[in-house]
Amino acid sequence: MNRGLFVASAAAMLAGCDSWKNSLNENDGVKRVLHVATRLNHAVIGTHGMAKLYSEADIDRDYPTNGDPTPADPVYQGLVNDGFRSYRLPVTGLVDHPQTFDLRQLRALATLSQITRHDCVEGWSVVGKWRGVPLAHFLALVRPQPEARYVVFYSFDHDDGGQQFYGSIDLHQAAHPQTQLALDLNGKPIDPDHGGPVRLRLPTQLAYKSTKWVQRIELVSNFRKIFGGHGGYWEDQGYEWYAGI
């Protein structure tokens, strides 16, 4: 048989499996079995050690924006228009001292500046200098209650279907010294396309965990009743809650 014809017919035969492969991928029982691996990944890899620190020379001044550009949300647009002067960040839920912070207060707490690599789940990486509030220090101010296990970050952004973006991390990840509420990127306040005025930065996990445009923070004991129940917008789309890998 002619080689081109052989390759073409082999490809056609394999393409015949496409719908079968796709339906296995969508089967809920199969998904449950496959997700055993993400629990193993979390147990084995977890959050240990420190993300690599880079030098000023490594910084990419043309930091890519991924996903949505500036949120169209009218409240957010209003904040952009007044230069975020009326931005307030409420922290609620299982805390002894619920508080609301404005940018001036947050800036006063911004003691952590780090040049770290942003690893996208798609496979690419970019280095940026992030300055902001160490999350551990920030959470100590609101005093999490003993039942609190997760920190949930709600975003100003919504997808095309109107679903709000959100994400969550556990208190162990929140206590990591490099986990920060970032305010500045590469020496300037984070612009609206990169998640400003406040976004999460988590250099020890993939960047889809670093919620942009943080609107409010809530401490909870579990996230089963929040939106899709998987602990984040991307997690509700099938991505792993633990994104250290």
Place this chain on the structure above:
Amino acid sequence: MDAAAPIVTPRASDAPETSGPVVYRHSVTTRLTHWAGALAFVLLVMSGFAIFDAAPYLDASDYSNPAHRVLAIDSKAGPNGAQIGVTRVFGHEFTTTHLLGYTDDGQGGETARAFPGWITWPAYQDLAGARAWHFFFGWVMVLVGTIYLAVGLLRRDLSLLIVRPSDFPKMWPMQAYYLRLRKEPPPHGKYNPLQKAGYTVVLFVLCPFIVLTGLALSPGVDAAIAPLTSLLGGRQFARTWHFLATLALVGFLFGHVFLVASTGFFNNMRSMTLGTYRLGKNEGTGK
């Protein structure tokens, strides 16, 4: 059962590669781990191609850097305005429409996409789904490999497939036999010198390397075992190594399947399913 004891006496009429006595060649553990590993390997490669499709380029650098791009699979407008697929290897561009770059979308059509749907798992583009399959079968592969190696060490038969200096002079005669330049293979044990070289490299070099390069892609592992990612040249470089190791293992798979088919297909398949195998000329069961 004694591995060396002949079960059936030789027949004079048999072809040279299947003229000896029938022996018990592969244990139940070897056969089960072989097929579980084969399934896991195919799914890992296919889901890996699907993951690659989310960022279809490889850099020889720590963070992404187009100046160090080794491979890029892309689509662009062709001379007559229609989309074409292009593959750039070290800056040399090849048109690969319908195969790479602009190809099968996994749903019956064509789209701008690096690897075609017929080779990815799942067929359509679903990064979250592909990652779930990849991590699950990554664990399966590690488990299967560990069982195989542990049982091989306990039974002391793992050493039968490890290449040693005394195998080197026999490699060319073995290759010459494969190329039909020699009538008979050189005398050898359970595995011939080229099999030993191949399995040693696959089991003890490529398999650990592909696991380590995969782990080095993870920010969690990079933080926990800091030297690993750096030793490989950084995160993007680790991705390039991971891809190259995949190509090497896929190359091994093609060679393996070709040799299984060309050196007595039914005898070989019997040894990896039922366990029994008819020895060929100059073929033994020991080292």
